[in-house]
Amino acid sequence: MNTDDLINMLASGDTRPPAMPIRRILAWLAVSVLGSFMLMALFLGVRSNLLQVLALPAFWMKFIFTLALVAIGWRLTARLSLPGARTGLVATLLALPLLALWSIAAVSLMTAEPGERSELFWGSTWRVCPFLIAGLSVPVLFAALRAMRELAPTRLRIAGAAAGLSAGAAAAAVYCLHCPELAAPFVGFWYVLGMLIPTTAGALLGPRVLRW
Amino acid sequence: MQRIDKAGIRSDVDQTELRLRTLFIQGATGDEAAYRQFLQTTAAHLRAFLRRRLGSWPDEVEDLVQESLLAIHNQRHTYDTDAPLTAWVYAIAKYKLIDWLRRHARRETLNDPLDDENEIFSTADSDAREAQRDLRKVLDLLPEQQRAAIIHTKVDGWSVRETAAALNMSESSVKVAVHRGLKVLTAKLQNES
Numbered sequence: 001m002n003t004d005d006l007i008n009m010l011a012s013g014d015t016r017p018p019a020m021p022i023r024r025i026l027a028w029l030a031v032s033v034l035g036s037f038m039l040m041a042l043f044l045g046v047r048s049n050l051l052q053v054l055a056l057p058a059f060w061m062k063f064i065f066t067l068a069l070v071a072i073g074w075r076l077t078a079r080l081s082l083p084g085a086r087t088g089l090v091a092t093l094l095a096l097p098l099l100a101l102w103s104i105a106a107v108s109l110m111t112a113e114p115g116e117r118s119e120l121f122w123g124s125t126w127r128v129c130p131f132l133i134a135g136l137s138v139p140v141l142f143a144a145l146r147a148m149r150e151l152a153p154t155r156l157r158i159a160g161a162a163a164g165l166s167a168g169a170a171a172a173a174v175y176c177l178h179c180p181e182l183a184a185p186f187v188g189f190w191y192v193l194g195m196l197i198p199t200t201a202g203a204l205l206g207p208r209v210l211r212w
Numbered sequence: 213m214q215r216i217d218k219a220g221i222r223s224d225v226d227q228t229e230l231r232l233r234t235l236f237i238q239g240a241t242g243d244e245a246a247y248r249q250f251l252q253t254t255a256a257h258l259r260a261f262l263r264r265r266l267g268s269w270p271d272e273v274e275d276l277v278q279e280s281l282l283a284i285h286n287q288r289h290t291y292d293t294d295a296p297l298t299a300w301v302y303a304i305a306k307y308k309l310i311d312w313l314r315r316h317a318r319r320e321t322l323n324d325p326l327d328d329e330n331e332i333f334s335t336a337d338s339d340a341r342e343a344q345r346d347l348r349k350v351l352d353l354l355p356e357q358q359r360a361a362i363i364h365t366k367v368d369g370w371s372v373r374e375t376a377a378a379l380n381m382s383e384s385s386v387k388v389a390v391h392r393g394l395k396v397l398t399a400k401l402q403n404e405s
Contacts, residue, residue: 001347003255003340006278010285011248013365014372015239017289018391083303084329085292152287154307211311212283212398 025147032143036136036174044132044178058182061104065187066173068097069195073166077144080159081151094165098192105184123181126190132178133194134201137164137171141198145209153210160206161199168195225298228257228333233297240288252338255281258305260335265309272312274343279401280308286394302329315402350400358393361386 040046053059072093079085109117123129144163153159172191181187232250239247258280262273283304291300351359357379364375365386376383 001278001343003274003278003281003343004252006281006347007248007251007255009362009366010281011239011244011251012367012369013244013390014242014387015244015247016242017240017291018387020289079292082290082292082295082300083287083307084295084299084301086295152283152290152304152307154303211402212287212395 021150025150028143028147029140032139033170033174035139036171037177039136039139040174040178044175046177047180050177053182056182058184059176061101061184062179062182062187062191063173063176065097065101066169066176066191069094069169070166070173072097073162073169077148077159077162077166080155080162081148081153083152083154098188101184101188105188108184120183121185121189123183123186123190125179125181126186129175129179129181129186129190130194130197133168133172133175133191134197135171136174137167137195137198140167140170141202143167145202145205148210149212152212153206156206156210157203158206159210160202160204162202163206164198164200164202165195167202168198171195171198225330225333228253229296229298232301236288236291236297251281251285253336254284254301255340256336256338257301257332259339260337261305261332262309263337264335271344274340275345275401276308276312278343278347279312279398280305282394282398282401283308286391286398296329298333299329302332305332311402345401347397347401350397353400354393354396357381358389358396361389362393365390 047053072090076087076090076094079087079090109120112120141164144167145160148159148163172195175191175194181190232253235246235250235253239250255277258277259273262276262280263270266273266276284301287304291297351362354362360379361375361381364370364378365372370378372383372386375381376386379386381389
């Protein structure tokens, strides 16, 4: 077929673009976060003293940190799903919550008694925390990659990584409702490590599953 | 001297951006003639760009022009109006080129980095040719309903309503069949070459 014939074919009939499947994508994401919450509630359990914990600033620091990463991560993922959309500014914004939390962590380590520092960093659940966050991120990562396939990512590895990071941040937010740790140094290292597991998984999966 | 040349290219590209964007936006409101013009202009730029990039495979250029056009058409809902249209077209063309090179496991042509958005729109070649492979034959490989929906609405010039009546489908399923069919077509082209 000559290219002019192809052009005639594509330009005949309805040339209006199909609507963005935004509602469908939001529905998938909502269901997947709910799935992540259900996994947490069933296998780990919501903290019994959650109501008391809600009164502590340390909890809100941790929760807002994860939510900020969720918001910026999803924005970045959305931009990476559109060809040619600018991503530099949003990607830079990702550093803000990290820097803020690490500053708090640094201050709390410096002001703590030397004997208490290791407790602030290791807590009592460092062995499981990253893996539980990674586990809770599975449904969200799956939904995010599925949603991206409806669009047109052109940098597949970075796009997959961004989807993984957003899924990890959402899982970490869900995990906050179970996690007993409140120290900034713990969150700044083990939570971040937990989010990096789905980020790596996304970077590995991206080139395979996002091709179009 | 060079600065003047660069400025000249820059303003040509700006003109192209303005013209293509107008045509694309008119096309998005259902103006077939504007959309055809958009695709034709884009095809000419793509052809010159790909010919330069696929120096060792001149026979593949037209196949890849067609594949990129199909991709641009299938993904026309992903254009973010905040960014330049030429950046959107460039991102898709670059993606299709890299995807093709990867499929052929030959990366050496990428030594020349792909990072200049103006590269496509500073040159044009309107000499449309026959592609190596015949898209119509690939169309025949589609599931019957999708194939029929595409042929009726896009080749025979039937309206969606007429096609829906002839195929005994709802109008919205005709639209979905056309959209899906063109996506399946892209996948088949990728697997074939």
